[in-house]
Amino acid sequence: MFDWEDLRHFIAVGRVGTLSGAARELKVDHATISRRLTSLERDLQVRLVERLPRACRLTDVGSHVFTLARALEDDAFAIERAVRASQSPLAGKVSLSVPPVLAASFLAQHLAEFRQRFPAIQLSVSGQAQQVSLSRREADIAVRLVRPTEPGSVVRKLGTMAFALYASRSYETLSHPERWEFIAYDARFEDMPQQKWLRSVAGKRLIACELGDINGHHAAVRAGAGVGGLPCFLGDADETLLRVADDEPSFGRDIWLVVHRDLKSAGPVRAVMDFLVEVMKRTPAFNGSSALG
Secondary structure, three states: OOOHHHHHHHHHHHHHOOHHHHHHHHOOOHHHHHHHHHHHHHHHOOOOEEEOOOOEEEOHHHHHHHHHHHHHHHHHHHHHHHHHHOOOOOOEEEEEEEOHHHHHHOHHHHHHHHHHHOOOEEEEEEEOOOOOOOOOOOOOEEEEOOOOOOOOEEEEEEEEEEEEEEEEOOOOOOOOHHHOOEEEOOHHHOOOHHHHHHHHHHOOOOEEEEOOOHHHHHHHHHOOOOEEEEEHHHHOOOOOEEEOOOOOOOEEEEEEEEEEOOOOOOHHHHHHHHHHHHHHHOOOOEEOOOOOO
16 A cells, blocks of 8 residues: 555646656655655556656656546545534634735734634735645635636635825926836736736836836835836825826726635634625725625
């Protein structure tokens, strides 16, 4: 009989396609992945993976085992979600994945209030731009700026994050819009909606600098490096900044709340979701909030 932990490591290799990628996913070292894979192949007495210089390729039997193993993994996570959902007391740990800007600049300021209301719930917040898998328990709840489509999940719109143009009150060309220079994202984010909006507003005016995250944009605007497009909840709260009018088109990103349907009614998870809805509804910069069904 093989070791179930070996199988879990094999699934990660099959899913990611490299030993190093599987190691990052499982938060172990490269050698552990290699050792677990060798152990599973030895116990099953079959070669599951071809180890190429820069990738791992499943053999024919490896592909078949991977398909069966994924089904077992799904069942294991389903058992875990069922147990979580049956826990009615408002106690336990709830993991929440949110975009970095909402984690650091919005949600963090409400954690003390949440703790006062629900002292037995430990809320673990992870600021992540990338999608997470709720079915694999990478998070209990996720907040996203793109509507999630993962099977088995329940999605609700929380509101809309409005954006506007901001500049430092001491920005030297503040009164001369034709001379404004803009702070944009780097080339990795050319397809991101706020990047397209900002470049449309800038038109033929210069891009002063490019930064890869919204917190960098905020710091650059504060320093007077140029005009930036910031979420209104962030820009309006900063007294050193001024919202500037340039007849720009209105822009916003819809905010989506997603949870696996098996966990939707779990007491601690529901408490976190309801709290998120509440704080969004009372924040003017997030318009269009709606209660969970």
